[in-house]
Amino acid sequence: MNFNTLFLKSFRVLLLPFAILYGVIVHVRNWLYNQQYLKSVKFNIPMICVGNLSLGGTGKSPMVEYILSILSNDYKVATLSRGYKRRTKGYALAGVNTTALEIGDEPMQFHIKYPNVSVAVGERRIEAIPQLIQDVPDLEAVILDDAFQHREIIAGLNILLSDYSNLYCDDVFFPTGDLRDERKSAKRANIIVVTKCPENLTEAERDEIIEKLYPAQDQAVFFTSIAYDIPYHIYDPNKQWNLTLKDEVLLVCGIANPIPLKEYLHEKTHTYYQISYSDHHIFSIEDLNEINKRFDQIAAESKIILTTEKDAVRLVKYTEELNTIPLYVLPIKPNFLFNSKEAFNQLVIHYVAEFNKNNNGN
Numbered sequence: 001m002n003f004n005t006l007f008l009k010s011f012r013v014l015l016l017p018f019a020i021l022y023g024v025i026v027h028v029r030n031w032l033y034n035q036q037y038l039k040s041v042k043f044n045i046p047m048i049c050v051g052n053l054s055l056g057g058t059g060k061s062p063m064v065e066y067i068l069s070i071l072s073n074d075y076k077v078a079t080l081s082r083g084y085k086r087r088t089k090g091y092a093l094a095g096v097n098t099t100a101l102e103i104g105d106e107p108m109q110f111h112i113k114y115p116n117v118s119v120a121v122g123e124r125r126i127e128a129i130p131q132l133i134q135d136v137p138d139l140e141a142v143i144l145d146d147a148f149q150h151r152e153i154i155a156g157l158n159i160l161l162s163d164y165s166n167l168y169c170d171d172v173f174f175p176t177g178d179l180r181d182e183r184k185s186a187k188r189a190n191i192i193v194v195t196k197c198p199e200n201l202t203e204a205e206r207d208e209i210i211e212k213l214y215p216a217q218d219q220a221v222f223f224t225s226i227a228y229d230i231p232y233h234i235y236d237p238n239k240q241w242n243l244t245l246k247d248e249v250l251l252v253c254g255i256a257n258p259i260p261l262k263e264y265l266h267e268k269t270h271t272y273y274q275i276s277y278s279d280h281h282i283f284s285i286e287d288l289n290e291i292n293k294r295f296d297q298i299a300a301e302s303k304i305i306l307t308t309e310k311d312a313v314r315l316v317k318y319t320e321e322l323n324t325i326p327l328y329v330l331p332i333k334p335n336f337l338f339n340s341k342e343a344f345n346q347l348v349i350h351y352v353a354e355f356n357k358n359n360n361g362n
Contacts, residue, residue: 012176019176026173026182033151042154043129046141046355048348049155051148053168053185054178057256057279058161059195059224061106061310062332064145067159068114070345071141075352076118078136080128081107081145083121085280091122091131100313105280106145108313126152141352148189149181157351160189162213163257164197164223169212186213191347192221193334196260199225201337222344226260227335231304231328234312235319241304241328243268248300250274252291252307252315254281261308261330272306273298283314288321295325304328 032038048067052058064079071077083092083104092103100108103121111119118136122128125147133139144155162168168186171177186192192215201223210221233239243249247269253261254277265272275294277287295305304326307315312329315322336344 015175019173022175023173023179023182026180030151030182030185038151040151040154041126043133043142044359045133045139046157046352047144047153047155048141048157048159048351049144049147049153050159050161051144051146052161053148053181053183054163054166054171055174055180056163056166056178058163059226059334060146060161061109062226062334063159063161063193063195064106064110064143065113066334067143067348068110068117070348071352072114072117075140075356076136076138077141077143078118078120078132078139079107079110079143079145080120080122080125080132080147081110082123082125083107085282086121089123091128092120093132093135094119094121099317101282105310105313109309112313113309125150129153140356149185156355157191157348158189159191159193160186161193161195164194164201164209167194167209167212169214187216187219189219191344192219193344194221194223195226195334196257197223197225197337199335199337201225203338206338220343220347222340223337224334225337226264227333228261228264229331229333231306231330234307234316234327234329235323241326244302245270246302248272248298248303250291250295250298250303250305252277252305253311254278254314255308255310265306270300277311281311281314283311283318285318285321288318292321292325306330308332 033040050060050063068077081104086104087101094103094111098111107119107121110117120128120132148158148160166178168179168183171179173179192213194209206223215221230240230242249265249269249272251265251272251274256279275291306328309329309331
């Protein structure tokens with residue numbers, strides 16, 4: 001453990017009184033909802049909530065995209081996100097000329113990859129959903145992105161994600177830990193997914209984690225690892241780059257948890273260099289100049305600049321500055337372990353199909 005990590009851990013321990021106070025506030029809020037002093041609303045449409053109990057990246061965006069891949073060909077689907085770090089306020093529905101600055105980078109990513117899906121943002125989901133239903137006639141399902149802790153809305157299917165390296169059952173409240181909700185709130189989930197697992201996770205390790213999570217009998221638990229696909233050019237998805245041990249890579253990223261990505265590049269490339277930014281960083285011309293300067297300093301013949309899909313939606317607007325350099329985007333998706341992919345798919349599909357069947361009176 002390096003000095004910076006040790007210092008941060010020690011400092012966070014000193015913040016324990018604030019964590020206790022935060023935990024009390026969260027507990028009281030949940031109690032008020034459980035006792036129905038604070039009201040929750042249920043809408044007459046299938047609602048799938050994807051969320052977590054922790055701060056930081058647990059893989060919500062890849063999971064939302066995966067669910068879209070399951071449903072969007074057969075149902076009229078929409079996503080609703082907060083639109084974190086966008087430069088607009090209130091409800092907005094993505095259109096042809098929408099940018100990441102207007103709706104946020106993850107919603108923009110959904111909008112680009114799934115053009116047949118309606119992508120909306122709104123800080124107050126309770127106000128945004130009626131507007132979304134009005135704007136998208138015959139809507140058959142809504143995926144609520146990062147909404148598990150927003151209890152104003154009752155979702156019919158709650159999918160709770162937890163990072164393998166930081167399970168919610170081992171965590172404590174922020175700021176000492178990363179929890180933003182009570183551990184017992186996990187009981188509200190229908191499905192629990194342990195994300196970012198090692199690909200070689202054993203059945204014994206799986207069973208040990210399930211025992212720690214202590215799910216209810218009606219809760220399904222799944223395990224996923226990260227699956228990276230072939231990088232594609234930011235302006236030409238058909239132009240791909242297969243990473244080899246000859247390649248030297250300049251990694252440009254502003255994501256919450258880049259560790260799995262760095263481990264992947266360590267295995268797949270000769271070497272890599274990194275320019276790190278804060279999560280949801282808005283790139284500037286100065287940033288691009290620094291990226292180009294660092295890339296020019298790499299002497300290898302086989303070299304590329306690599307970024308994430310989330311970062312790419314904030315970089316793509318700089319066409320003139322980036323069009324002549326080898327800037328590639330690394331796609332990511334969840335890989336279901338223990339041959340459980342079909343079981344997960346069926347839970348999602350069955351929920352939407354049954355809800356719409358019953359709603360239509362068939």
